[in-house]
Amino acid sequence: MSIFTACSNRNDGYFLKRIGFTIVALLFIASAATAAAQIITPTPSCAVVPAPYPGTPANGYALYPAPPVTYPSTSGQYAVQYKVANGNWTDAKVYITRYGGSNSSPYLSFSGYTKTNTSMSFVSIPVSASELVQLRVTRVANGPFLASDKVSVRPSQKMIPATLAGDGTVSISRLTPSNFAGEQFILWWNRDATKSAALQGLVFFLNPPYEKPTGANVKTIVTASQLNGDLSAFDTLDFEGTITYSKPGSAEPAGAQAFVVPANIGTIYLAPGSWFQGKLAFTPTTPIGGQRRVYGPGVIDASRFEFDLRHCSDAVYGEQGYAALAALNPSGGHSLKNFVLDGIVIADNNFYATDSLTNSTVNNVKVLSWNENNDGLEFGASTTASNVFVRSGDDSLKLWGPSDTVTNATVWQNYNGGAVNLGWSNNSTGDYGLIDGLYVVKTDWFQPTNPTFIADQSNAVVHQNNAVIASMMVPGTQYGALSPPVFRNIFVEDPPQVLFSFKIIPPRANANTSTDILTTPSVLNLNIDNVFSPPSIVPNSIGFQTLPAGFTFFNQSFSSAYTLPGSMNINLTNVFATNPIGFPVLLTAQNTAVIGGIGINSAAGSSVNVTYGSTPVVAGTIQLVSTVNVTKQLDGSYLGTLTIANHGTGTAQNVALNSATLGAASASGLPDSIGNIGPGVSVTGTIAFPASAGASGAGVVERYSGTYTGGTFGSGFRVTLP
Numbered sequence: 001m002s003i004f005t006a007c008s009n010r011n012d013g014y015f016l017k018r019i020g021f022t023i024v025a026l027l028f029i030a031s032a033a034t035a036a037a038q039i040i041t042p043t044p045s046c047a048v049v050p051a052p053y054p055g056t057p058a059n060g061y062a063l064y065p066a067p068p069v070t071y072p073s074t075s076g077q078y079a080v081q082y083k084v085a086n087g088n089w090t091d092a093k094v095y096i097t098r099y100g101g102s103n104s105s106p107y108l109s110f111s112g113y114t115k116t117n118t119s120m121s122f123v124s125i126p127v128s129a130s131e132l133v134q135l136r137v138t139r140v141a142n143g144p145f146l147a148s149d150k151v152s153v154r155p156s157q158k159m160i161p162a163t164l165a166g167d168g169t170v171s172i173s174r175l176t177p178s179n180f181a182g183e184q185f186i187l188w189w190n191r192d193a194t195k196s197a198a199l200q201g202l203v204f205f206l207n208p209p210y211e212k213p214t215g216a217n218v219k220t221i222v223t224a225s226q227l228n229g230d231l232s233a234f235d236t237l238d239f240e241g242t243i244t245y246s247k248p249g250s251a252e253p254a255g256a257q258a259f260v261v262p263a264n265i266g267t268i269y270l271a272p273g274s275w276f277q278g279k280l281a282f283t284p285t286t287p288i289g290g291q292r293r294v295y296g297p298g299v300i301d302a303s304r305f306e307f308d309l310r311h312c313s314d315a316v317y318g319e320q321g322y323a324a325l326a327a328l329n330p331s332g333g334h335s336l337k338n339f340v341l342d343g344i345v346i347a348d349n350n351f352y353a354t355d356s357l358t359n360s361t362v363n364n365v366k367v368l369s370w371n372e373n374n375d376g377l378e379f380g381a382s383t384t385a386s387n388v389f390v391r392s393g394d395d396s397l398k399l400w401g402p403s404d405t406v407t408n409a410t411v412w413q414n415y416n417g418g419a420v421n422l423g424w425s426n427n428s429t430g431d432y433g434l435i436d437g438l439y440v441v442k443t444d445w446f447q448p449t450n451p452t453f454i455a456d457q458s459n460a461v462v463h464q465n466n467a468v469i470a471s472m473m474v475p476g477t478q479y480g481a482l483s484p485p486v487f488r489n490i491f492v493e494d495p496p497q498v499l500f501s502f503k504i505i506p507p508r509a510n511a512n513t514s515t516d517i518l519t520t521p522s523v524l525n526l527n528i529d530n531v532f533s534p535p536s537i538v539p540n541s542i543g544f545q546t547l548p549a550g551f552t553f554f555n556q557s558f559s560s561a562y563t564l565p566g567s568m569n570i571n572l573t574n575v576f577a578t579n580p581i582g583f584p585v586l587l588t589a590q591n592t593a594v595i596g597g598i599g600i601n602s603a604a605g606s607s608v609n610v611t612y613g614s615t616p617v618v619a620g621t622i623q624l625v626s627t628v629n630v631t632k633q634l635d636g637s638y639l640g641t642l643t644i645a646n647h648g649t650g651t652a653q654n655v656a657l658n659s660a661t662l663g664a665a666s667a668s669g670l671p672d673s674i675g676n677i678g679p680g681v682s683v684t685g686t687i688a689f690p691a692s693a694g695a696s697g698a699g700v701v702e703r704y705s706g707t708y709t710g711g712t713f714g715s716g717f718r719v720t721l722p
Contacts, residue, residue, distance in 0.1 A: 039064055039103055039306055040252065046312035046321075062106040062307065063115065069101035071303050071348070072242065072275045075121035077200045078187075079138040082125050089136070093273065094123045094202075095299075097347055097368050102303035103256075104350035105370040111393075111415045112446050117194060120201040120368055120391060122345070124297045126272070127206050129180035135172040135204065137187060142195055144168020148634055149189040155410060155439035157491045157532075157684070159629075159643075160185055174206065181208055182343065182364025184389035184410050186441055198442065201412070203389065205366055207297045210343050213238055213269050227259050236267040239298060245278030251316050255304035258319040258326065266290060270298025270344055277301045279319065281326040282336065295342040300324055303348035310351040310373055323352035335380055341365050349374055353392075356380035358401065363387055367396075372416045379404040395421035395465065397438075399485070402431040409435070412442045418470035418501075419443070420487070425507070426476035426522070433485030440468055440490070440533075445497035451538055453503075453563075453601040455545045457552070460508045467501035467540075468492055468533070474507040475518050475564055480525035484569070487526065492533035499533050499595060500540040502526070504564050506553060514554050518547070521606070522566035529615075531575040532584055536596030542570055543601030543608045563603035570610045583657070583674045583685030588612045615678045620650025624677070626704055626715040630662070632722045636691035638662055642704060644674070644713075645682035652677045653709040657685075663700035663721075665693035674706075694721050 075096035081089045099118035100107030107115050127133045139145050145168045153160040153172060163171045170187065183206045190196040219234040221227060224245045231237070246254035255277035261268070263286040270276065279302055282292060302324045309320035324346045327336045339360040346353045346367045351374065353367045358380035366389045367376045376390035381401035389410045390396040394417035397406060411419045419440050422428055447463035456462050465472050469487065473479060492499070504522045507513040522544070544564040551558045576584030577594040585594045589612045592598045602608040629641045640662065646652050655674040660667035667687045677683055694700050698721045705714040 039308070040317070044309060044312060044314075044317045046314055046317060047306075047308045048311065060108065060110045062108050063100060064103060064106045065101055068103055068303070069098055071095075071097070071102070071277070071301050072299070073098075075119075075140075077119065077121050077139070077141045078123075078202050079140050080123045080204075081136040083134045083136075084127050085131050092123045092125060094121050096121045097303075097370075099370050102348050103306045104303045104348045105374070106307050108371055111371070112444060113415070114194075114199070117199055119199075120203065122203045122205060122366070122368065124205045124207055124272070124345075126209065126297070127176055127180070128209060129176055130178050132173060132175050133206065135174075137170040137172065137202070139168065141200070142191075145170055145189065146191065149191050150631075151187065151189045154186045154188045154441040154493055155491060156493060157439065158185065162187065172204075176206065180206075182206060182387040183408075184366060184387075186412070201391075203366075203391075205297070205345070205389070207343055207364065210269070210296045212271065213267060224254070231262055232264060235264055236269065237265055238269045238271065239274045239276055239296075240271045241273070242275040243277065245276065252319065253304055255301075256306070256320070258322050260328065261292075267293045267295075270294070270296035270300070272297050274298030275301055277304055279305070279322050279324050279326060281319070281322055281328050283328045284330070289338060291338045291340060292336075293340040293342070294325070294344060295340065297343050297345070299345040299347055301347050302350055305350040307350050307371060321351060323355045324349040325354045327355040336360060351375075352378065354378055356400070357383045359383065361385075366390075367392060369393055370414060375417070376411075379406075385409065392417060395470075397421070397435075398423075399430060399433055399435070400428040402429045402482075403433065405434045406436070406438070407434075408437040410439045410441060413440065413444065413468075415444045415446065416466060418465050418467050420469045421465065422469070422471040422479055422502075422524075422526075423473040423477070426474050426478075426516070426520075428473060428477065428479055429481075430479040430485045430526075431482040433480075435485075435487040436489055438487070438490045440492040440496070442494065443468070443492075443496045447497065449538060451498065451501070451541050451599065453541065453543060453545050453599065455506050455547050455551065457548070457550075460506050464501055464503060464505065464541075467498040468496050469499070469528075470501045471503055471524060473504055473522065473524065474513075474516060475504060475522055475566075476516065476520040477504060477522040477524060477566075479523065481523040484525035484527050484571075486529065488529035490528075490531045490533070492531075495534040495537055497537050498540055499531075499536040500528075500542065500598070502542045502568065502570060503545055504566060505545045506547060506551075506564070509553060516553075518553055518556055518562075518564065520565075522564065524566070524568045524570075526569075527571045527573070528575065529571075529573045531572075532578050533576075533595070534578050535594060539597035539599050540595065541599050541601075542568060542610055543599070544568075544603065544606060546601065563601065563606070565603055565606045567606060568602075568608045568610075570608075571613075572610065573613050574615055575612070581686050581688050582669060582672050583683060586614055586675050614676055615651070615681075617651045617653060617676065618649070618679055620679060621648040622646065622650055622652045622708065622711060623648035624652055624655070624706075624708070624713040626713070628702060628704070628715075628717055628719075630702065630719055630722060632696060638689040638691070638693050638721065640667070640687040640689060640702065641684060642687055643682050643684045644677065644706075646677045646679055649679050651679065655683075655706060655708045657687075657704065657706040659706075660687050660689075660702075660704045662689040662693040662702045662719075663698070665689045671706075677708075696721050
């Protein structure tokens with residue numbers, strides 16, 4: 001069982017979620033002479049302490065750095081220049097966060113990452129709406145980019161071009177839309193087992209202009225001592241430069257302390273290049289209910305806090321257990337009410353990035369964290385998030401409250417957690433929720449390997465939280481009972497370990513769950529629409545877990561096997577399995593294997609209803625328009641990425657691609673059935689051509705033709721072979 005202590009600053013024991021390793025020992029590998037430079041000594045009683053036996057890769061250990069990386073740290077992996085509109089080329093500051101490089105993110109032996117070779121570089125680029133931004137990337141480490149690296153940009157669905165120049169640099173261009181409010185994307189490449197974007201990532205943060213606050217009400221902060229002074233005459237703080245926060249009398253190191261924001265401070269601005277080392281903890285405003293705004297492109301850096309102290313709640317080390325943006329509510333609870341978060345970066349948090357955001361607005365917020373319990377954005381009730389990026393070692397987007405909306409979210413999920421998590425208790429409602437535009441650019445899971453509906457008495461989690469969309473909710477749940485949430489337009493780049501894991505499971509036994517009744521029925525209703533994902537590696541799960549005979553939970557015992565009761569209604573509309581070659585395949589009740597398989601489990605008297613379908617046919621005009629991009633493969637063959645868009649007003653039914661030629665070569669694998677394409681909808685597939693299409697640099701004609709019910713379509717392009 002987990003060795004977590006009970007000293008959490010959370011009221012709800014479900015917040016002590018953890019990946020399901022049977023035994024996890026944290027071994028502090030350091031001599032007595034170096035330990036003081038790394039972590040707080042003597043070890044606080046609230047720490048997750050080492051087990052009484054040597055840690056090994058078999059049972060797990062944490063390796064704290066000696067010494068930790070000093071952030072902010074300039075990336076030694078990449079150099080980036082940018083040019084906006086007709087301006088000059090400008091050198092951008094590229095920062096880096098290293099896995100295992102800080103006390104907040106020690107190397108965990110069971111993470112699947114390498115000790116010294118896993119990092120994420122990031123760069124912030126200022127750009128306005130309706131402007132062309134050009135980026136030039138140089139690979140500093142290990143020489144220039146190579147043609148065999150196959151550079152591209154993720155999310156691939158956004159079709160952002162990346163071009164390799166003769167000098168080994170990569171050029172990327174992006175025209176921002178008229179409603180631009182922030183965007184994030186990743187340079188993708190793959191050289192070998194030790195050099196790739198998966199190991200040395202680079203993410204671009206395009207930021208709209210953020211106006212610097214002015215006036216007598218604004219206090220400019222450049223040192224920590226200014227934050228400890230009298231701030232009663234101000235309502236706005238302007239953070240400039242690097243600020244390592246500390247306050248007199250604290251037992252915690254500088255930079256591993258929380259600045260308690262006074263009630264009169266309503267706005268905090270993080271200027272370009274600013275780097276606040278610490279956490280921000282908010283008491284209620286004066287008057288109660290006032291809006292708080294934290295904005296600007298700067299960084300909140302929690303790297304100096306300790307991973308092993310993330311559940312502390314005592315008077316001395318309790319700030320270790322705060323979220324990076326924490327709520328201090330005298331009445332209890334952990335809700336950040338009436339907040340506006342815009343543009344900020346939260347990096348290397350040792351615990352959650354945010355407490356529960358309620359009646360709040362989140363835009364262009366970026367989270368970079370590594371390990372379990374380093375969660376991303378948590379949503380209470382009535383919160384809207386747009387244009388966000390999360391790379392997290394635990395649940396990235398926690399859609400727990402009613403009336404939450406998330407649009408244009410990009411997620412890189414580390415070895416643990418769900419890209420979207422529906423809840424860990426029975427208090428998530430989800431009613432009226434919406435996700436519209438989720439781009440899962442990478443998932444690093446390698447568990448579970450054998451999903452099961454049989455509950456584990458010793459560990460209720462057992463990796464079941466690892467999925468693109470996951471439920472860890474427990475008996476008594478009423479998720480979507482009033483109005484099922486809608487999750488739509490979801491794009492997954494690589495085969496996920498699990499795509500869907502919708503389960504009701506038994507709670508973990510602790511003081512906060514002792515009154516839970518396992519026989520209480522649950523409800524889980526959810527509508528999922530327009531999903532494009534490769535097949536999952538192991539089967540997906542929809543249903544209720546079965547308690548094995550002999551299962552006990554406090555004073556509840558089950559002498560025979562018992563399946564948790566309730567009802568689920570899951571509507572899967574336009575869920576497509578994508579493949580390396582060809583067009584997406586629609587998921588139906590008869591072909592669930594195309595998405596990796598779906599296991600269903602329920603008891604007599606309970607129900608799990610899964611419906612499959614496509615968008616209803618709409619009458620109207622059909623106008624199919626094709627666009628194509630051709631790339632050369634390492635073996636000399638060519639790969640065409642073809643997008644077929646319906647610009648008409650009606651549904652094109654039974655669309656099929658019948659033939660494709662590139663020069664004198666014909667594509668393999670045709671004809672290929674595509675299915676229906678609704679009005680305003682586009683479908684993208686890949687088509688392979690042999691090397692006989694021609695030599696690089698040759699000008700050839702590329703042609704495509706196909707049919708749909710009642711008509712034909714075709715296109716031709718003159719292209720220069722890459």
